[in-house]
Amino acid sequence: MATVTSVSYFKRYKMEMELHSIPLPRLPEEFTFAPWSCELLDIHAEVLFGSFHQEIDAQVFPSLGDRQGAFGLMLEMTRKRGFLPEATWLLQGPLGPCGTVQGLRERDGVGSIQNLGILPGWRGRGLGEALLLQALHGFRRVGLRRALLEVTAQNDAAIRLYRRLGFRRSKTLYKAVPEWHRF
């Protein structure tokens, strides 16, 4: 029998920005953006897992901590009514796929960035910034005027990136994560 024995609370920030003047993404040579297609579902899921499973968000969203869970999350995302292929991109590098981002239409005029991830070995070269900009331009192309996202307060690298591009904190949230124990 599985029982909840404790609950941890993770502080998260909702961050938002207007999409009127965003720079074009710039990729180093040998990197390209692959647009969304169903055949890429497995690859997005694998990159999602690789980018998140050792990070704080795998504690907040335990599905990110294993391959099957990441695949399930990715599949669920693509089946949502607001799923936006235009804001969902795979980053291909010289040695294969190395980044993923997904986008949803949140409500009228607003796009929501989901799960921006760059594989650990490829970080610190501007790829996260470029992939995020690529998704934001996707929002613009479908007529959205504003973007939002949520980030765990301990995720300094991600918060610095979001602030650099113009996202500002609009709300503080606490995500309850139950811990299940089997008896």
Ligand SMILES: CC(C)(COP(=O)(O)OP(=O)(O)OC[C@H]1O[C@@H](n2cnc3c(N)ncnc32)[C@H](O)[C@@H]1OP(=O)(O)O)[C@@H](O)C(=O)NCCC(=O)NCCS
């Ligand atoms: C957050 C994340 C996507 C950032 O990806 P990234 O590719 O490292 O991002 P960037 O390279 O654009 O920016 C990272 C740093 O590299 C620096 N940088 C960019 N290009 C550079 C270059 N050519 N040379 C040296 N440094 C560079 C940036 O200035 C930035 O510096 P900072 O950490 O002081 O802000 C990545 O850390 C990640 O996948 N984390 C795990 C998953 C996660 O938590 N995602 C966010 C969920 S909300």
